[in-house]
Amino acid sequence: MTRIRRRWMTAFVLALMTAACEASQEVDEEEEVARITRAPTPASEFIPVELEATVDNLVARINENELQPMQMIVLLKNLGAFFTPIATGASRAMGELGVTGNVLGPTEQSDDSSSTQELQNKQMAEATANGARGIGVSPFNDVNAAAIDEASAMGVHVVTFDTDLASSKRSIYVGMLNRSAGETAGKTLLDMLPPPPGTVMIHGNVGADWVDGYERTQGAQGVLAAAGYTPLVSQVYFFGGGDAEDVAWMKSQMDAADPPVVGILGLFNLSYRCAMAAEAVGKPELPVVAFDFDPKTVDYMRQGRIKATHIQRQYYEGYLVPYILYGINSIGLDATKAILAPQMFDEARFNIGVDVVPGDKVDAYNDFLDSIGATQ
Template sequence: MTTIGRCWMAALGLMMTTAACGSSDTPGAGTKAALIDRAPTPKNEFTPVEIETTLDNLIAKVNEGTVEPMQMVVLLKNLNTYFAPIATGANRAMGELEVTGNVLGPTDQSTDPTTSQDIQNQQIQQAVADGAEGIGISPYGDFNGAAMDDAVAKGVHVVTFDGDVPTSKRSFYVGTLNKSAGATAGKTLLAMLPPPPGTVLIHGTFGAVWMDGYNRTQGAREVIEAAGYVPLVSEAVYHADEAFDVDSMKSRIEAADPPVIGMVGLFDISYRCVMGADAAGIPDVPIVAFDFNPKTVEYMRQGRIKATHTQRQYYQGYLVPYILYGIRTIGLDGTKEILAPLMDGGSTVNTGISTVPSDKIDAYNDFLDMIGATQ
């Protein structure tokens, strides 16, 4: 474990570090590191070829110049479940780059959100104090904006992933384009529906407090409405009892006019759409989901969920250290030029999503096994 890891473990008992592979001894100033030699990723139908090609191009450009040691840290909201593949990708990239640093995140799911936000701000400050030259962070929105901007003001480049603070001075956001992802999920469902009229229930979110979820919901709403159906949002309630969420869907389905003819879930808990359909007495309604929750997979194998849409968490984690290293070695503009095939706008790196039909579960699992990111 590096010095940074020891400091944070002592000061922040809620956190666990997963040290990156490679030496924890920082080479002396001016020491040239070995050229980056990334093992090729085996090909699979779910391999994001454009991301892989862009990474290879970035490495080739970096290797043209002076490859030097670097210190960085990657901060996650959690090291478990959804975030586990992100941790895997970040650790692998940091090992390949032979940088000094850690991937950090809480393991206690019960930690109060406000406490988690405060801890993350402390981590940013500690990283800067300990000499980090780059910080990757899955932020809690604007709560972390000031700490991020302070790091940037002190010469530390910051890259966000999974979630973003677009008003901050971060260099890049790496992750899913949520409005586009919601639209993709909506289009997957549309191919399974009878002609209008009909209502489509969206297990999403009403409010713009959580902008990522709201944008994903809006993307689905717009394509469903444009196709002539009535979109009906049922709030996905993470922190309530599961029965509360199911009852809410049931009441909306029963009151819908015209009747509900399809359902789309937009978050990790979208397997609950099956439970809502059963409660409302429409078990045969087509359902598509989001993410790769084990319960979602179970319903897919039963034929209840027709397809799901997975975010590329592993590649979010894998890209961030390479991007930070690129900024350090070839500059922000040079890195942006190489990342152009993945860019949406001036600072967003789109990792995209994968559509996984129910008859492709085993192929997708093979892909996850191949990259070591089984969820």
């Protein structure tokens, strides 16, 4: 081999080695790029597959870009009872995202909510001033609208959850849609009723001043009326005489119902009173369908007196909020909404849905909640 050829071969080999090293370095750099990795969700028949798929799709789209540090805050009405699974979900999501932020709320719920409302407004203003790029908040009412609007004007996207505030400039609402949830509960009871005619007692809300309760009641009434039944709404009593007064009022309405009551539907956490009312009129065999997961409701389900209940997905509600906020900051609001489309009810509302739990699967559902750290 001539000296010139040897030199050419040497140069060629060196070029290949250099290219190989550069390619290897590029692969190493790609491997070192941070990616969002979700913790695996334990297998269960109660896993909301459609929500899981939506989160996975959002993560995949975010991971197409280089991850950016982000500061956010999630504000709850309180940190106990109903909101505990929400706090668990939000904290877990923020940990997976690696964002800087906190899940905040009072540990005790005061009878006077004005102090908590003022605290929320102050926390939103402070978070915005300190560089937060996203805020999740469970607002009380219009008193929180100005603080949300001020954050929005500063370029901070706000996601409401649990309670919507459509009059504000929030970007998206995440939570159960009450009219849709009422319709779902009505359909669950329909499968257990004899053919119409018949009256269905609804333990609901008749006043439009409480919008969420009214919407849920209207949804159930519509489904039952369309099926040929006569809906009869008994106003739920959250205060006052407690179980005894509420059950006595339901009994008086059921005794006077024409046509006779053929089923009872409870739409709030006091649904166990529906089973008590059935016993009070001497008809414990009446099919009863409930809402939420109060311990008394669970007891009646174990006895076979409540046939099913409907449970809000608080854990997923909390879990989705940080992911949506991060998505908006990373890929933009419109791109995020496009990925959320399967559960978007309209331009701005994401419907989290409800879990329908049959009476004979109470323990299985409890096991599911335990597995995700969202025991109620």
